[in-house]
Amino acid sequence: MKAADEMKGNGAFGPLTQEVVSSIEALLVVASEPLSASEISDMLAVDLEVVAESISTLRRFYDESRRAFYLAEIGGGYQIRTRPEFESVVKRYIDLSYKERLSKAALEVLAIVAYRQPISRAQITHIRGVNSDATLRLLVERGYIESKERDDGPGKALLFRTTRLFLERLGLYSLEELPPLDEFVPDARVVEDLEEALFSDSSS
């Protein structure tokens, strides 16, 4: 059955689902941040399963009716976003030039925090081999990472974690969607070459 029919109440879920679907759509239209399934469930007083079904119906409806926007699963919730193919049109209206790009150093620190969180400043510096204090401050200011907890060990170091904004910027629903780290490990030949270079250096 088409999503449009389900929206009209002709679907298997009946008029209640149609009302829920429309209510969810209303919430998503006014939400400035992604809304999680549990938030929607609480606001509409319906089960999570009903929310999931309704979201699915809504998403299919947008796809089938070829709307210029889609329902994205992002930042631990759902958000209405324009489709990538309309990027050039939308950017004629919205000036996105102010959106700052992250430097290589910032991206590296972000990568380390994303995969090793919670992680201290010293641990990040150790992995990178260079002081990363300024980069960390920048990422905190821009809302990609935050430090809300401290290490139990000596010194009670601040521990950094990625934020919801980080997920939103990367288009991820959760950290579990990050690609596995082993995909980025250099292959054996690169490691061997590096090893050879290091040890030949010492022998010479």
Next chain:
Amino acid sequence: MTYNVKINDFEGPIDLLMGNVTSGKIDVNSITLFSLVLEFIEAIDARSTHPLDTLSRFISVMTTLLRHKCRSMLGKTSEEDLDLDEISSAEEKELLLISILGATVFKEVSLEIQRCIEETSTTIARSVGPDLELVADIADPLRKISPKDLRDVFERMVSTVEQEVIDASHITTVPISVREVGEAVMGKIITFKKVTFAELIKFSTSRFEVVVSFLIILEGARAGVLILEMTEIDDKEGVLVSLGAEVSEVEFEKFAELIRAID
């Protein structure tokens, strides 16, 4: 600062001791390292300040002497190669290799993160209110304010206690303008024709005003301009003040002038 040691037949700087051991002039096995350490501890305990260079130099020399002694005790024919230099170097290189590989991995990951960010930026979220970047730049005025702080401020606002003001009326004479009080009294009598004394002094701010008002109506009654009579209002006795029935405007104005003249 050089630290001097005295051990066996040797007496002099610790660096010289190490030089003699290295060159084979002194047998390292004849030196009790433990006693050297004890002497050093006693020496630094006796001082009020502990120069960092002396401390670090001593530790460095003792480490080297210990290594020499270990090698000497194991003997040159020992199958075990105790080349600490080589072991340390190999370990360091292993660590360096691991460190470089770790950094390489995260460099690769950072490229993937950049790709994800660029890909996501091709779609625009439906936005309501200020953009998130803008919101992030706006300092949150409630950032360090807890709900308890807010409640305390609210309670202070709603439970404002009026401050008791102590004026100087009980120790100094409060100047009263007889003219102003007189005009107020006369104005009320002309407006209402008949008015109780309580009404006349309703807005008086001090006892002096009440007294002045009373003296004015007494004077008015004596001059025949005003009529005073006792009356009962709300089960209470009071004085009713009224304009004399046969008093002309000219006569009343003369009386008013008299009051003004007092001022």
